[in-house]
Amino acid sequence: MAFDINKIRNDFPILKQQVYNKPFVYFDNAATTQKPLKVIxxxxxxxxxxxxxxxxxxxxxxxxxxxxxxxxxxxxxxxxxxxxxxxxxxxxxxxxxxxxxxxxxxxxxxxxxxxxxxxxxxxxxxxxxxxxxxxxxxxxxxxxxxxxxxxxxxxxxxxxxxxxxxxxxxxxxxxxxxxxxxxxxxxxxxxxxxxxxxxxxxxxxxxxxxxxxxxxxxxxxxxxxxxxxxxxxxxxxxxxxxxxxxxxxxxxxxxxxxxxxxxxxxxxxxxxxxxxxxxxxxxxxxxxxxxxxxETGLEEVAVHEKDLLDYGTGRLSEFEELVFFGRAKEKISVLSFVLEDIHPYDAGMVIDKYGIAVRTGTHCAQPVMDRFGIRGTIRASLAFYNTREEIDRLCQAIRKVIQMFK
Amino acid sequence: MDINLVQDQIIEEFEIFDDWMDKYNYLIDLSRSLPIIDEKYKKPEFLIEGCQSRVWLMADMENGTVVYTADSDAVITKGIISLLIRVMSGRQPEEIINNDLYFIDKIGLKENLSPTRSNGLVSMIKQMKLYALAYQAKAKKNN
Missing domain, CATH: 3.40.640.10 (Type I PLP-dependent aspartate aminotransferase-like (Major domain))
Structure with missing residues (x-):
């Protein structure tokens, strides 16, 4: 079966809502994922x-x-x-x-x-x-x-x-x-x-x-x-x-x-x-x-998520203030980063108001943060129902964060 | 000025913002007006640890009123702190202890006071009241 992103998004009712009058973008999939109708x-x-x-x-x-x-x-x-x-x-x-x-x-x-x-x-x-x-x-x-x-x-x-x-x-x-x-x-x-x-x-x-x-x-x-x-x-x-x-x-x-x-x-x-x-x-x-x-196909899921990871890494790299953590050659679709000296919590609060759910903080992995000498990151964790357009929306929000806190 | 008049004043100030970003920009401005605590005073005993952001809080008794100094590593948290200080600082202990802080809810920042946010603010308010209680007890003892 071909990977049809529109059909997949239709399987997840929660994705269709508006948050703060903006289309909801869910990038907190490493914390928990949304549920398809089949499960519900x-x-x-x-x-x-x-x-x-x-x-x-x-x-x-x-x-x-x-x-x-x-x-x-x-x-x-x-x-x-x-x-x-x-x-x-x-x-x-x-x-x-x-x-x-x-x-x-x-x-x-x-x-x-x-x-x-x-x-x-x-x-x-x-x-x-x-x-x-x-x-x-x-x-x-x-x-x-x-x-x-x-x-x-x-x-x-x-x-x-x-x-x-x-x-x-x-x-x-x-x-x-x-x-x-x-x-x-x-x-x-x-x-x-x-x-x-x-x-x-x-x-x-x-x-x-x-x-x-x-x-x-x-x-x-x-x-x-x-x-x-x-x-x-x-x-x-x-x-x-x-x-x-x-x-x-x-x-x-x-x-x-x-x-x-x-x-x-x-x-x-x-x-x-x-x-x-x-x-x-x-x-x-x-x-x-x-x-x-x-049914969706784990191989297709992996291919789509790899595309999102590559696209997201590329787009986010355009911000010179942005520093990535985790540049392993083998990684899954998690974008963990800080914006120079902007506090992740401040960034997260503004990103939230764009209707985008990201996680900020230590991600229940304090020793990892200690290893990098930081107190937390902003983490966008992507799933196969996410899209490139949603990553573009995240970039818009990040631009606003930088403008507000610099 | 009565403590609730200050709260009402803040609510009125926030009424002009119909956009979240304006509200946040205002808090960012307010955060800059708050005096920064010198690093050497940012000791563990003044630290209120949150999972998301950290808050430092100190209190002194001056002429029968409690005066607070506070700081945070997150800017928006610091902006909210400056509002809390505006409402609570320089007042007699009884006023602080008995006060109901309703302005945060009214200006739409209630989610910042949810314990699950873990940004240090809930503990900070509790700590502010505890300082007031302690100074009240001390004053009674001295009388």
Whole structure:
């Protein structure tokens, strides 16, 4: 199917509105993406027609919802090409997935003097859970450094890997500046020492095809709401062998096998890690988002977004006051920049009044900002429903910002 | 002048702006009129940390009134601060503590006071009132 931008924009009702009497431009896609009708209507249908708690009832609707939920798991499995359905754990989102692994993996495999390796490009969600684990266990957090373009220094990574390393946790794509990390290479090096790798895919799965088997990832986490699905749902992929070894994280209903007051045995995968009623309607909505992305074509999405990135980089470079952060050779459609000494918050407030949504600040990645010696950037993160005309509108707003604050 | 008269005055000043950019330009002008706090006084104890912009606030007691000095690294935030100082500074503690700041809402800058904006302004207003409370307590003790 040919990539038809007008048809695509029609699929997203929220894009049609006016903000401050101007056509709405949404450039905050790295924070969350908008939802196509397919997702909204799919969830609406469950609420209106089939809602019932899953895996519990013997009744008609419970069967339908259970089937839809497990079908969603299969859809997510095939989306990232995992080997088995039970390697997909539904979570409330990327943050939860990382916390689950940091807890359960940490309980089993991390002790005093061990090391956890993360990178300088991480979102706080892939820093703090590991920091907490290190505190609990007396382990040490080590950080793979980056260069001035925002690329990880792989030689340094190789040096940091050692017999003390228990796990490597890296982001696939950096949310703050868009760098695409060479995760396949990172995983290969770690595996040579038998060290498993968790990949934070929150900013990756919506931009191109991800194959967890091809990457060799041991854990891969992502969120529904950043890939055109609903909030409050995400997926954790874990290799079967490693998931089997981990103790449960949260406990409660659904995840148990036999419960007496003396002893509890736990359910098999994936239920062992899904305590309580899961967000099954979220999961069904997330699967609808996957189907939407697949119908649109992930290759076409990547091509259009690359065009937007190149066009945006070119247009913004015309401002001599503008300084880009993140000039990695491999990056996705994120434009992160400052306008000389103009405060990003001031710029953001004016840009907002043009009906354009950008994000300003540290993007939950303070160490990245510290590395560049800045207190924040203006970030325009683009999605496949954005257009070149919208980038032109952003340029108009930036011209106004410069005129006002210089 | 009564504290609410000052607030009403500001509301009137802003009524002539029908465009956001004019409003912001006015705030930018106001930010320039606010004395800049010397870097050496920008100490952590005066810093109100916001995720978006930072605010420094100091208070002194002069002839029974609380006098505020403040600064911000963001210009529009600083413009709003200058309005807050115009309303609150040089008043007796009771006036400051009991005052309802309605002018910000009326001039259309309410979203700047949303806690989720995290620009330091909400904490700043709270801190201004806390300073007033502290000076009031101190005055009572001395009497």
């Amino acid at each position: 209507e799919r969830m609406n249908k469950v609420y209106r027609e089939t809602n019932s708690n899953i895996h519990r009832g013997v009744h008609y609707l419970s069967d339908i919802t259970t089937r839809d939920f497990e079908h969603a798991r299969e859809t997510i499995r095939s989306f990232i090409n995992a080997k088995h359905d039970h390697e997909i754990i539904f979570t409330p989102g990327t943050t939860s997935g990382i916390n689950l692994v940091a807890f359960s993996f940490g309980e089993k495999f991390v002790s005093e003097g061990d090391e956890i390796l993360i990178s300088a490009l991480e979102h706080h969600a892939n820093i703090v859970p590991w920091q907490m684990l290190c505190k609990r266990k007396g382990a040490k957090l080590r950080v793979i450094p980056m260069n001035d373009d925002g690329e990880l220094i792989l030689d340094e990574y190789e040096k940091l890997l050692s017999s003390r390393t228990r796990i490597v946790a890296v982001t696939h794509v950096a949310n703050s500046i868009g760098t695409v990390n060479p995760v396949k290479h990172i995983i290969k090096s770690a595996h040579r020492l038998g060290v498993p790798v968790l990949v934070d895919g929150a900013q990756a799965v919506q931009h191109g095809r991800v194959d967890v088997q091809e990457l060799g990832a041991d854990f891969y986490v992502f969120s529904g709401h950043k890939m055109y699905g609903p909030t409050g749902i995400g997926a954790l992929y874990g290799r079967e062998e490693i998931l089997e070894e981990l103790p449960p994280y949260q406990t409660g209903g659904e995840m148990v096998d036999q419960v007496t007051f003396e002893e509890t045995t736990f359910n098999r995968l994936p239920f062992k890690f899904e305590a309580g009623t899961p967000n099954y309607i979220g999961a069904i909505g997330m699967a609808a988002a996957v189907e939407y992305l697949q």
